[in-house]
Amino acid sequence: xxxxxxxxxxxxxxxxxxxxxxxxxxxxxxxxxxxxxxxxxxxxxxxxxxxxxxxxxxxxxxxxxxxxxxxxxxxxxxxxxxxxxxxxxxxxxxxxxxxxxxxxxxxxxxxxxxxxxxxxxxxxxxxxxxxxxxxxxxxxxxxxxxxxxxxxxxxxxxxxxxxxxxxxxxxxxxxxxxxxxxxxxxxxxxxxxxxxxxxxxxxxxxxxxxxxxxxxxxxxxxxxxxxxxxxxxxxxxxxxxxxxxxxxxxxxxxxxxxxxxxxxxxxxxxxxxxxxxxxxxxxxxxxxxxxxxxxxxxxxxxxxxxxxxxxxxxxxxxxx
Numbered sequence: 436x437x438x439x440x441x442x443x444x445x446x447x448x449x450x451x452x453x454x455x456x457x458x459x460x461x462x463x464x465x466x467x468x469x470x471x472x473x474x475x476x477x478x479x480x481x482x483x484x485x486x487x488x489x490x491x492x493x494x495x496x497x498x499x500x501x502x503x504x505x506x507x508x509x510x511x512x513x514x515x516x517x518x519x520x521x522x523x524x525x526x527x528x529x530x531x532x533x534x535x536x537x538x539x540x541x542x543x544x545x546x547x548x549x550x551x552x553x554x555x556x557x558x559x560x561x562x563x564x565x566x567x568x569x570x571x572x573x574x575x576x577x578x579x580x581x582x583x584x585x586x587x588x589x590x591x592x593x594x595x596x597x598x599x600x601x602x603x604x605x606x607x608x609x610x611x612x613x614x615x616x617x618x619x620x621x622x623x624x625x626x627x628x629x630x631x632x633x634x635x636x637x638x639x640x641x642x643x644x645x646x647x648x649x650x651x652x653x654x655x656x657x658x659x660x661x662x663x664x665x666x667x668x669x670x671x672x673x674x675x676x677x678x679x680x681x682x683x684x685x686x687x688x689x690x691x692x693x694x695x696x697x698x699x700x701x702x703x704x705x706x707x708x709x710x711x712x713x714x715x716x717x718x719x720x721x722x723x724x725x726x727x728x729x730x731x732x733x734x735x736x737x738x739x740x741x742x743x744x745x746x747x748x749x750x751x752x753x754x755x
Contacts, residue, residue: 505634565597627647
C-alpha cells in the first residue's frame with residue numbers, strides 16, 4: 436500500500452456522463468489537501484462516460500467493465516485496486532463541498548473504532564435526505580409501509596426507521612449509512628472483505644454495515660460534512676432490468692431483500708418481512724375493492740404486482 440495515500444475515492448459510472456463530470460470536478464476542486472487517488476469504474480456506459488473521463492480527467496484511474504454489474508459489482512474492482520488508508524465509495528450523482536474530505540478523515544483518525552462513516556446528504560435545494568438509518572427488520576418494515584413513520588416523524592418509536600425524531604446535529608452510531616457517501620476504514624475492509632456482488636442494487640451497503648458491526652466496528656453518521664446528492668440517476672437509465680414503470684426496479688429490490696434476510700438472519704425473519712409486505716398489499720386490494728376511488732384500479736394493480744413478485748421470489752428463490 437502506498438503510504439502517502441490517505442484516501443481512495445471510487446466512483447461507479449453508468450450512463451451519467453454529465454453528472455460524473457460534475458462529481459469528478461468537485462473532487463478535484465474541493466478535495467483540499469487530502470492525499471488521494473480517484474478510481475472510476477465504468478459499468479459499460481453507452482453515453483461516452485468512459486471516453487469523457489479519459490479525456491478530461493487524466494489523473495483518474497479508469498476501469499472499463501464490459502457489462503453493467505451493478506453497485507457492488509462495480510465498486511469491488513475499485514476496492515481491490517485502492518491503496519489508501521481509507522476507501523470512499525462516492526456516487527456519480529453526489530457532489531462534495533469544501534472541507535468534506537478533511538473533516539470526515541479527521542473524525543475517522545480520532546475515532547479508531549469507526550469502521551464506516553456517512554455524512555449529511557442533501558437535496559439540491561438544501562433539504563436533508565435520509566442519511567442515517569436503522570437496520571431493516573419486520574417491525575421497521577411495518578412502521579414504514581403502514582405510513583406511521585411518515586405520519587409521526589417526531590416519535591422515537593415511529594420515527595426510528597430514519598431517525599426523523601432526531602435533529603442530526605451530532606455524530607451518532609447508527610444501523611447503516613447510505614452508499615452515496617460511504618467511507619470505509621481499510622482495516623475494516625480487510626476484516627470483512629468486499630461488497631457482496633450477489634446484490635445488483637439495493638441492500639448491499641446495509642449488508643456491509645451489518646457485517647462491520649458484527650465484526651465490532653462502529654457505523655457512524657457524521658453531521659459536520661455535507662454532500663449534495665441527486666439520487667437514482669443510474670437506476671433510471673438501466674434498460675431492460677429496470678423499467679421506467681418501476682416493476683423491474685421493484686423486482687430487483689425484492690430479490691435483494693430476500694438475499695439480505697436469508698443470508699444475514701435466516702428463514703424465520705425472511706418470511707416475517709415478506710409476510711408484512713404481502714399482507715399489507717392484500718389489505719390495500721381489499722380496501723380499494725370495498726371502497727373504490729378514482730385511483731383504486733391503479734392501487735389494486737400495483738398491490739397485485741408486488742404480491743406476485745413476492746410469491747415468485749419465495750417459490751423460485753435464486754441459487755446461492
